[in-house]
Amino acid sequence: MNSTKTTGAQAVMKSLVAEGVDTIFGYPGGAIMPIYDALYDYVSTVNHVLVRHEQGAIHAAQGYARTSKKTGVVFATSGPGATNLITGMADALIDSTPLVCITGQVASHLLGTDAFQETDVVGISMPITKWNCQVTKAEDIPAAIAKAFYIAQSGRPGPVLIDITKDAQFEEMEFQYEKCTHIRSYRGRPRINKSDLEEAASLINNAQKPFLLIGQGIMLSNAEKQLVEFVEKSGIPVASTLLGLGAFPNDHPQYVGFLGMHGDYAPNIKTNECDVLIAIGMRFDDRVTGDVSRYATQAKVVHVDIDAAELNKIIPADVGVHADAMEALTLLLDLVQEKQHTAWLQEFKDAKKVEVETLAENAKELHSEELKMDEVIRMLSEITNGEAVVVTDVGQHQMMAARYYQYNKTKSNVTSGGLGTMGFALPAAIGAKFGAPDKPVVAIIGDGGFQMTLQELGTILQSEVDIKIIILNNRFLGMVRQWQQMFFEKRYSFTNMVSPDFVALAKSYSIEASKVEARADLKEILLEMLDHKGAYLLEVMVAKEENVFPMIPTGASVSEVRLN
Amino acid sequence: MEKTYTVSVFTENSIGMMNRVTIIFTRRHLNIDSITASESEVKGVFRYTIVLRTTRDQVDKVVKQLEKVIDVLKAFVHEESEIVHQEIAMYKMRTESLTNGDVEKVIRKHHARILTVDPTFMVIEKTGHVEETQLLLENLQPYGVLEFVRSGRVAITKPMKELRSYIEEL
Ligand SMILES: Cc1ncc(C[n+]2csc(CCOP(=O)(O)OP(=O)(O)O)c2C)c(N)n1
Numbered sequence: 001m002n003s004t005k006t007t008g009a010q011a012v013m014k015s016l017v018a019e020g021v022d023t024i025f026g027y028p029g030g031a032i033m034p035i036y037d038a039l040y041d042y043v044s045t046v047n048h049v050l051v052r053h054e055q056g057a058i059h060a061a062q063g064y065a066r067t068s069k070k071t072g073v074v075f076a077t078s079g080p081g082a083t084n085l086i087t088g089m090a091d092a093l094i095d096s097t098p099l100v101c102i103t104g105q106v107a108s109h110l111l112g113t114d115a116f117q118e119t120d121v122v123g124i125s126m127p128i129t130k131w132n133c134q135v136t137k138a139e140d141i142p143a144a145i146a147k148a149f150y151i152a153q154s155g156r157p158g159p160v161l162i163d164i165t166k167d168a169q170f171e172e173m174e175f176q177y178e179k180c181t182h183i184r185s186y187r188g189r190p191r192i193n194k195s196d197l198e199e200a201a202s203l204i205n206n207a208q209k210p211f212l213l214i215g216q217g218i219m220l221s222n223a224e225k226q227l228v229e230f231v232e233k234s235g236i237p238v239a240s241t242l243l244g245l246g247a248f249p250n251d252h253p254q255y256v257g258f259l260g261m262h263g264d265y266a267p268n269i270k271t272n273e274c275d276v277l278i279a280i281g282m283r284f285d286d287r288v289t290g291d292v293s294r295y296a297t298q299a300k301v302v303h304v305d306i307d308a309a310e311l312n313k314i315i316p317a318d319v320g321v322h323a324d325a326m327e328a329l330t331l332l333l334d335l336v337q338e339k340q341h342t343a344w345l346q347e348f349k350d351a352k353k354v355e356v357e358t359l360a361e362n363a364k365e366l367h368s369e370e371l372k373m374d375e376v377i378r379m380l381s382e383i384t385n386g387e388a389v390v391v392t393d394v395g396q397h398q399m400m401a402a403r404y405y406q407y408n409k410t411k412s413n414v415t416s417g418g419l420g421t422m423g424f425a426l427p428a429a430i431g432a433k434f435g436a437p438d439k440p441v442v443a444i445i446g447d448g449g450f451q452m453t454l455q456e457l458g459t460i461l462q463s464e465v466d467i468k469i470i471i472l473n474n475r476f477l478g479m480v481r482q483w484q485q486m487f488f489e490k491r492y493s494f495t496n497m498v499s500p501d502f503v504a505l506a507k508s509y510s511i512e513a514s515k516v517e518a519r520a521d522l523k524e525i526l527l528e529m530l531d532h533k534g535a536y537l538l539e540v541m542v543a544k545e546e547n548v549f550p551m552i553p554t555g556a557s558v559s560e561v562r563l564n
Numbered sequence: 565m566e567k568t569y570t571v572s573v574f575t576e577n578s579i580g581m582m583n584r585v586t587i588i589f590t591r592r593h594l595n596i597d598s599i600t601a602s603e604s605e606v607k608g609v610f611r612y613t614i615v616l617r618t619t620r621d622q623v624d625k626v627v628k629q630l631e632k633v634i635d636v637l638k639a640f641v642h643e644e645s646e647i648v649h650q651e652i653a654m655y656k657m658r659t660e661s662l663t664n665g666d667v668e669k670v671i672r673k674h675h676a677r678i679l680t681v682d683p684t685f686m687v688i689e690k691t692g693h694v695e696e697t698q699l700l701l702e703n704l705q706p707y708g709v710l711e712f713v714r715s716g717r718v719a720i721t722k723p724m725k726e727l728r729s730y731i732e733e734l
Contacts, residue, residue, distance in 0.1 A: 122580065127587050131634040134579070151634060185576055185637045309628035 008138030009034035009169040012102065013042055015145035018177045021073050023064060023434050024048045025057040029077025031117060032104030034169035036075070049434065049463050052455035054081050056427035058088025059453070062097045063431030066414045067389055071098040071152050072431065078105045079117030082163070083124065087421055089159045090128040094418030095243060096220060098157035100148045107167040108136040122163050130158030138171035142178070150180035154188030156307040157220060190306060192323045192331070200302040200319045201335030203276050204234060209344050211274035212236045213259060216243035217281015217306060223326035224248070224410045230333050235340040237348055239267035241282045243417040246407035250386065256348040260288040261552045262399040265561055266351035268552065271296050272559040280304040281325040284314040285418065294557035304328045358563040359549060370543040371519055373397055373472050377404040379522055380442065380470070383530065388440040389414065389432050393425035393449035396478040399548045401444045411436070423452030429467045430459055440468065440530060447473040447499050457509040460535045468529050469537040471502055474544050482547045506537035513537040569623045570642045570649065570719045573612040574604060576635040585612055585636070588629045594618055598716030609637060615717045638730050642721055649719035653697035654679070655688040655704055656711035662686065667707050674700045685710065
């Protein structure tokens with residue numbers, strides 16, 4: 001690119017444009033004003049979404065990245081602006097979401113002086129970013145941004161932060177942009193070791209009861225197609241982690257369900273009955289494994305992950321394959337024999353029947369006139385054909401959505417998995433819509449979590465974001481209440497929730513809204529919501545004390561999953 | 565079983581590197597016994613030598629986490645038998661203590677050397693393993709040690725590819 005004289009702030013914008021950025025979520029303030037001034041010249045080409053709180057900006061950027069496959073970009077000012085990004089960075093790191101956060105910083109001569117709105121954000125964010133740096137000279141800006149995008153997107157994706165001092169934003173420099181394609185101390189794409197895959201294939205080919213667990217890594221490496229081919233050829237049953245939902249069509253006959261604490265009965269118990277466990281792009285989170293000392297000890301384990309530190313971290317692998325999921329699946333596809341595991345697959349179906357019957361029994365015990373969360377989710381799934389982007393918050397409704405929405409499309413599930421951040425869904429749904437403008441985006445949120453970031457209704461109003469919001473109102477911090485009921489003798493310590501009139505609240509933001517209590521009205525109102533042009537908030541009054549089952553209590557083994 | 569391990573970390577020379585390295589240990593609640601850092605034989609590449617007591621399993625995981633840090637080129641873990649290691653210690657004493665012939669004997673016995681002698685104080689240096697520098701300290705203490713300082717461990721590994729060849733590989 002030809003070099004021209006620009007300020008550091010303009011260089012930020014030019015660099016972002018060079019990286020193909022067309023959407024930014026942010027909030028201005030003193031230390032980032034020169035960048036906002038430069039942004040003003042790009043209003044026709046770059047869409048900046050003004051949020052109501054920086055946490056909203058970063059969760060929106062996460063939602064955007066998760067549905068679009070692009071890197072989410074965030075602007076925030078120094079001090080409180082920067083610290084408001086912390087939760088989102090931690091969330092994005094643990095859930096492998098590519099983000100580039102740009103924060104303004106006080107002028108370099110003021111660093112370390114406790115200047116107004118000075119915070120050591122580089123120090124604070126070190127353990128919760130994949131990489132971060134501070135730039136104090138304009139000339140260093142393009143290279144820092146190039147490096148940031150390269151790091152955020154490659155390998156196991158994650159958030160990066162660039163802190164730019166105000167003087168660097170004002171300073172003039174010769175602009176020149178070169179994309180980063182190599183860092184000598186970092187390898188995004190591992191060199192695959194073919195013999196590992198041959199070993200893996202031989203285990204798979206000799207297995208009687210092979211079982212495949214998939215995670216978000218499938219989607220991050222765009223391996224959805226290879227996965228289906230591999231699964232169909234090998235005949236192996238497939239189960240998914242929370243973040244992996246959508247990577248494999250849930251209506252596929254070999255899909256056997258959702259793993260973990262509130263996952264399905266069949267995949268949990270079969271984990272301890274399979275002979276070869278193949279895990280791809282997942283990290284054996286404790287919510288998936290339960291007690292690790294009693295997890296799949298009978299099985300040979302094949303673990304494929306792009307992050308070497310994940311191999312043997314929790315579950316020792318008989319064959320650890322350090323590889324990108326797509327590359328590994330492509331190679332494995334040729335190595336595995338064509339097979340069917342009909343009887344083994346039938347075992348999953350039989351176990352599923354036990355689950356369905358027991359849960360139906362449980363449901364009878366609750367007052368039947370009250371709506372249940374699962375009914376709402378099932379109905380939504382049915383009328384959207386499992387094709388909406390579903391963004392969930394954290395709690396019972398999240399687990400219900402994971403259990404009962406039939407995710408048939410990739411990148412259609414946006415939720416805070418590793419960190420479990422309440423308040424994630426509303427802003428993430430905003431970002432998800434910008435990332436997938438042609439798909440319906442439905443946020444499913446609890447009455448508690450909604451009140452953590454409800455200020456983003458203002459963003460929906462100002463930026464005219466067409467998302468549908470369903471509040472499943474059980475008048476409790478339901479998930480915590482469930483634990484209190486089960487493990488703390490029903491001592492409901494500070495879990496009852498008094499809420500405002502959500503319908504009136506939405507309407508005050510000019511967002512169409514309604515409330516439903518009766519089963520008979522549910523379908524019609526869901527259809528009305530989905531047909532509505534523009535944002536819509538639907539408050540659904542659900543049973544107060546519904547519990548999520550199945551459940552693996554903390555410390556129990558996957559084979560001890562409880563149905564009631 | 566807990567043992568003493570020496571971790572060698574090769575890094576780029578970027579700001580905050582020490583912090584990036586140490587927080588990996590902090591997060592796992594591991595206490596670092598000693599840490600030293602200096603430029604390696606390759607210009608611009610820094611070498612950290614970290615000593616800690618922990619289990620093999622923990623230290624292996626730590627090494628993988630260290631290698632995840634973007635500016636870390638390579639990290640290795642070594643058991644005591646795999647390295648040659650050394651520490652340096654300095655002892656400040658009153659010069660007049662030398663007029664007592666016993667101090668001279670102590671210095672000779674320990675193969676320590678006198679770095680400098682000022683009219684009022686002198687500085688003695690001793691390199692060796694902790695036990696050796698510690699013993700000298702104990703032997704000097706009866707004559708009055710004004711100041712004592714000991715470095716962290718530096719270690720050279722016995723079996724290892726040359727760093728240069730690793731960097732070329734990258
Ligand atoms: C920021 C944050 N604070 C606290 C928690 C702990 N927590 C997990 S689930 C939950 C209850 C959520 O209640 P609600 O949003 O009403 O959803 P429900 O479980 O009722 O569906 C709480 C408090 C959390 N996950 N995140």
